[in-house]
Amino acid sequence: MDFSELVRRAKAAKTGSGTLELDGKQYEYDILPASFEPSIPGFAGTVQGYVFISEEVPEHFRTAVISHEIRCRAKVGVPSHCVTAFGEELKFVTRDRREYLEMRLRSFEALLLARASSAKSYLDELTRTRDRIKQLLSEE
Ligand SMILES: [Zn+2]
Numbered sequence: 666m667d668f669s670e671l672v673r674r675a676k677a678a679k680t681g682s683g684t685l686e687l688d689g690k691q692y693e694y695d696i697l698p699a700s701f702e703p704s705i706p707g708f709a710g711t712v713q714g715y716v717f718i719s720e721e722v723p724e725h726f727r728t729a730v731i732s733h734e735i736r737c738r739a740k741v742g743v744p745s746h747c748v749t750a751f752g753e754e755l756k757f758v759t760r761d762r763r764e765y766l767e768m769r770l771r772s773f774e775a776l777l778l779a780r781a782s783s784a785k786s787y788l789d790e791l792t793r794t795r796d797r798i799k800q801l802l803s804e805e
Pocket residue numbers: 733737746747748750794
């Protein structure tokens with residue numbers, strides 16, 4: 666499926682939308698049913714400027730998760746860009762931190778399984794972030 670087809674399908678499936686401000690820029694996003702990407706709980710992403718997130722992500726966690734997608738994608742190629750974006754997203758988590766960390770752990774574990782055949786550099790980024798989440802959970 667090419668990206669424009671994915672965006673077309675997402676827009677047809679959306680159950681809501683929202684906005685957020687990040688680094689002085691305004692973003693709109695669509696909320697998609699969990700069934701859109703059933704293998705990744707709490708999924709979110711950006712494709713050609715189109716931003717989307719799973720309806721499973723509670724509203725007060727959306728900005729944190731989406732900020733990761735935007736910042737992580739913007740820095741692809743920079744070593745540890747994923748775990749760096751993860752550290753930054755936590756600033757948006759003002760309550761229910763353990764619940765947030767557990768949700769993100771489920772997402773990253775699922776991503777590692779679903780994308781197991783991806784490039785090693787990408788998997789290394791995911792692994793580093795997954796391990797950081799585990800570490801933070803053990804310190805909670
Ligand atoms: Zn990332």
